[in-house]
Amino acid sequence: MATVARAGPSARRWQDVFEERRFLGPLLIAPAVLFILLLVGAPLALAIYLSLTDATAGGLSGDWVGLKNYTEAWDDPNFRRALRNTVIFTLVSQAIVLVGAGFLAHALVRDFRGKWFFRFLVILPWATPVALSTVAFLWIFHPLYSVANWTLTHDVVPGSPAFYPYKAINWAFARDFWPSWIQISPIEPIDPPQWLGEPNLAMAAIIFAHAWRILPFATVIFIAGLASMPPEVEDAAKIDGATGLKKFWYVTLPLQLPIALVALLFGIVFTATDMTVVYILTHGGPFNSTHMLTTWAFDTGINSAALGQGAAISLYLLPALAIVAILMLRFARKAEVT
Amino acid sequence: MTSRRESLMSYLIVGPFAIVLAFPFYWMLMTALRADNDLYDIEQVPFKFNADSPTGANFRFLFEQTDYDKWLVNTAIVGAAVVLITLVVALPAGYALARLSGGWGQSVGVGIFLTYLVPPTLLFLPLSRVIAELNLHDRLWSLILVYPSFTVPFSIWLLMGFFKTIPPELEDAALVDGASRLSALARVVFPLSVPGILTVVIFSFSLVVNEFVYAITFISSTEAKTVSAGVPTELIRGDVFYWGALMAATLIPAIPLALLYNVFLNRFIAGFTGGAFR
Numbered sequence: 001m002a003t004v005a006r007a008g009p010s011a012r013r014w015q016d017v018f019e020e021r022r023f024l025g026p027l028l029i030a031p032a033v034l035f036i037l038l039l040v041g042a043p044l045a046l047a048i049y050l051s052l053t054d055a056t057a058g059g060l061s062g063d064w065v066g067l068k069n070y071t072e073a074w075d076d077p078n079f080r081r082a083l084r085n086t087v088i089f090t091l092v093s094q095a096i097v098l099v100g101a102g103f104l105a106h107a108l109v110r111d112f113r114g115k116w117f118f119r120f121l122v123i124l125p126w127a128t129p130v131a132l133s134t135v136a137f138l139w140i141f142h143p144l145y146s147v148a149n150w151t152l153t154h155d156v157v158p159g160s161p162a163f164y165p166y167k168a169i170n171w172a173f174a175r176d177f178w179p180s181w182i183q184i185s186p187i188e189p190i191d192p193p194q195w196l197g198e199p200n201l202a203m204a205a206i207i208f209a210h211a212w213r214i215l216p217f218a219t220v221i222f223i224a225g226l227a228s229m230p231p232e233v234e235d236a237a238k239i240d241g242a243t244g245l246k247k248f249w250y251v252t253l254p255l256q257l258p259i260a261l262v263a264l265l266f267g268i269v270f271t272a273t274d275m276t277v278v279y280i281l282t283h284g285g286p287f288n289s290t291h292m293l294t295t296w297a298f299d300t301g302i303n304s305a306a307l308g309q310g311a312a313i314s315l316y317l318l319p320a321l322a323i324v325a326i327l328m329l330r331f332a333r334k335a336e337v338t
Numbered sequence: 339m340t341s342r343r344e345s346l347m348s349y350l351i352v353g354p355f356a357i358v359l360a361f362p363f364y365w366m367l368m369t370a371l372r373a374d375n376d377l378y379d380i381e382q383v384p385f386k387f388n389a390d391s392p393t394g395a396n397f398r399f400l401f402e403q404t405d406y407d408k409w410l411v412n413t414a415i416v417g418a419a420v421v422l423i424t425l426v427v428a429l430p431a432g433y434a435l436a437r438l439s440g441g442w443g444q445s446v447g448v449g450i451f452l453t454y455l456v457p458p459t460l461l462f463l464p465l466s467r468v469i470a471e472l473n474l475h476d477r478l479w480s481l482i483l484v485y486p487s488f489t490v491p492f493s494i495w496l497l498m499g500f501f502k503t504i505p506p507e508l509e510d511a512a513l514v515d516g517a518s519r520l521s522a523l524a525r526v527v528f529p530l531s532v533p534g535i536l537t538v539v540i541f542s543f544s545l546v547v548n549e550f551v552y553a554i555t556f557i558s559s560t561e562a563k564t565v566s567a568g569v570p571t572e573l574i575r576g577d578v579f580y581w582g583a584l585m586a587a588t589l590i591p592a593i594p595l596a597l598l599y600n601v602f603l604n605r606f607i608a609g610f611t612g613g614a615f616r
Contacts, residue, residue: 024519025434029446032431032490039487040453046464057467100355107352112345118352120600121360127596128363131550131566132588135574136362139369139581145377147365150384212359224607273457276550280570294459301463302555311463318460325452 051312057305069312078288079313082296085203086317089278089292090271093211097218097267098260104215105222126216134280137209141195141281149192164189199289202282206290210277214270218263225259226252258331265324265331272320293317363592370396370586377582396582405560406587409568412478413591416564417546419482424489424542425535432497433523437506447498454491458551461487466555480556481564485549489542496541496609500534501527503608537605540598547591565591 051069055062073079108119125133140147152166166187174186187193195205229252237243237251275294278284284291284299291299293316301310369377373390382388400406435447465484474480504527512522528535546564553567560572569587573580599606 025438025443028430028434032427032450032494033446035427035486035490036450036453039484040456040461040491043461043464043468044456046468047460050464050467055467103351104355107348110344110348112348115348116600118356119603120596121356122352123599123603124363124592124596125359127544127599128588128592129544129548129550129566129595131548131570132592133362135570135584136366136588138574139585140362140365142581145380145384145581147384150380154383212362215355216359220603220607227607269455269457273459275459279550297459297463298551298555302466307463307467314460314463317457321455321457321460325455328452328455329448 047311047315050308051315053308055307057302057307062308065308069309070316073309073313073316078291079296081288082291082293082313083316085290086272086292086294088203089207089210090268093207093214093271094264094267096207096211097214098264100211100215101218101222101263102260104219105226108219109223109226122219123216125213126220128213130213130274130276131280133213134209134277137205137212137281138196141205143194143197146192146195148195152187153189153192166192196282197286199286202286202290206278206281209281210271210274213277214267217270218267221259221263221266222256225256228259229255261331262328265328269321269324273317363589366585366589366592369581370583370589372396372582374582396580396586399580400583400586404573404583405563405568406565408561409563409565410591412562413547413564413566416478416481416485417543420485420489420546421539421542423482423486424493425538427486428490428493428497428538429528429535432494433501433527435494436498436501447494450491451495454488454495458488458549462551462555465552469556474556476557476559476562478557478562481546481549481552484552484556485546488549489545492545493538493542496538496606497531497534499609500531500537500605504530533605534609537602537609540602541606544595544599547595 050062052064052066053062054065054069104122108115108122139145152169153164155162155164166189170186193201195201233251233255237247242251273294275292275298278290278292278295279298282290284295293313297310297314300306300313304310368384371392371394372387373393373395376382376387376389376391379389431450435443435450437443469475469480469484472480474483508526508530509519509522512526513519517525547566549564550566550570553564554571557563557567560568563572565587569584573584573587
């Protein structure tokens with residue numbers, strides 16, 4: 001193709017550059033690569049440098065302290081708690097999201113009346129800016145005017161016999177078969193649960209709010225995966241008599257695994273590195289019990305102005321991200337071969 | 339095509355999920371329309387309007403007593419500027435990477451995509467220093483400069499997927515007709531990818547509206563905030579909450595964004611998965 005251009009006179013040499021694939025490609029990509037190196041690569045390098053110094057918010061330069069920031073962070077019980085919280089937060093919310101998205105996508109990929117309206121409702125949490133929807137959860141879990149608590153402690157089905165949801169929950173949790181770590185004290189209508197004021201409940205609230213907003217995204221990716229399944233597979237499964245659970249286990253699941261893993265890897269990254277939900281909902285409280293690595297780094301680096309220390313804390317996330325990146329690369333390559 | 343039993347199953351699964359996922363929005367609306375004497379009364383049934391409700395007072399308060407309108411304008415300015423920068427940088431790159439698939443083009447594409455995984459929470463500390471050194475603190479320019487760092491990788495990825503669906507033969511035909519490669523690009527390829535480009539615009543813009551970490555780190559003056567940073571930091575002050583106004587503030591950006599998402603959802607899926615995972 002480029003030979004057409006090469007035949008031109010020497011005055012058109014500059015133009016030739018734009019015709020030649022060899023030059024045009026890199027030329028078109030260069031600005032993007034430059035931009036990314038400057039705004040992602042350089043700050044990342046700077047973060048690693050800062051984490052090795054005792055820099056404060058006052059200036060970029062600090063004295064070289066080696067790995068002291070990392071070891072100091074590690075020895076801090078608040079950091080340990082934040083690390084543990086980040087792992088729990090990520091694993092539990094992703095488990096909820098995967099199961100939920102699996103069910104939802106299977107139901108939404110079929111045609112039924114009013115599907116677009118249901119899809120609209122399901123997409124809502126994803127379309128709303130996180131900071132704003134988290135403010136809504138702040139209100140839903142309000143210590144005094146919580147609608148969740150109102151519903152729990154009021155007769156929700158007017159008329160007799162009175163039905164109070166909290167009584168049902170108390171009855172269910174009074175059974176013996178629950179493992180000890182899940183047992184909760186009975187709910188008293190006079191002193192309803194303080195969703196954001198008690199460490200375990202606050203973690204549960206954070207996980208719920210986050211799973212709530214990631215679920216639509218995972219569902220959308222799952223729907224994409226299901227929609228891309230060739231119809232011949234469906235027919236073949238039908239002929240072989242695979243239906244219901246059997247079909248799901250032997251046909252759908254193996255075919256959907258790659259895309260489910262992509263959704264999972266994305267979810268892990270978005271969750272482990274998320275700061276917004278925790279920052280707004282509890283700001284690490286009560287008593288630093290719900291800090292994540294991200295909020296702890298923010299409090300240390302910005303609010304306490306210990307830039308180097310903060311950078312070290314957030315960089316503890318890097319190994320996890322690197323693992324996810326490597327897995328993604330392997331999947332991208334595998335998906336291409338097939 | 340779908341049997342009655344199957345659609346009943348769909349309703350039974352989707353219904354409960356839809357209720358949980360959409361309930362906060364119902365609740366935002368109910369709260370936004372409430373008068374204070376109704377809102378802050380534990381004895382009232384919160385699912386129906388009592389006392390002076392429903393009222394538009396919260397919306398009036400939001401626009402007359404707070405800087406909410408300024409935050410909306412700021413968000414729109416930053417969003418428009420970032421989308422523009424993103425398109426200028428990502429369109430050529432996305433096109434080139436789509437055509438150079440195989441060999442190093444593919445590696446660069448995946449490499450760019452991976453930078454999307456490097457989160458703001460890892461970069462905001464060093465960047466806060468850089469912004470301070472550049473004297474951009476408290477200025478919208480700081481956000482306009484930094485936001486493309488996540489919109490560009492994301493957009494290149496989507497655009498790569500879209501451009502791959504346009505057969506290269508179309509450009510070759512234009513080249514044979516004597517068009518230069520760049521004009522073939524401008525006259526043949528870009529018009530065909532308008533839906534894809536629009537999708538990128540919508541989702542880049544929504545990433546900007548969503549961003550919170552940089553916004554609260556770089557901007558501290560009330561007038562220069564974006565919606566995402568302004569609402570949680572300025573409308574929540576100690577123990578004084580304006581819950582009615584707060585819920586109105588969350589609802590106003592959510593509804594148009596949700597409608598746009600729904601319109602462009604199918605294209606988003608096509609671009610997102612078309613990149614390499616298929």
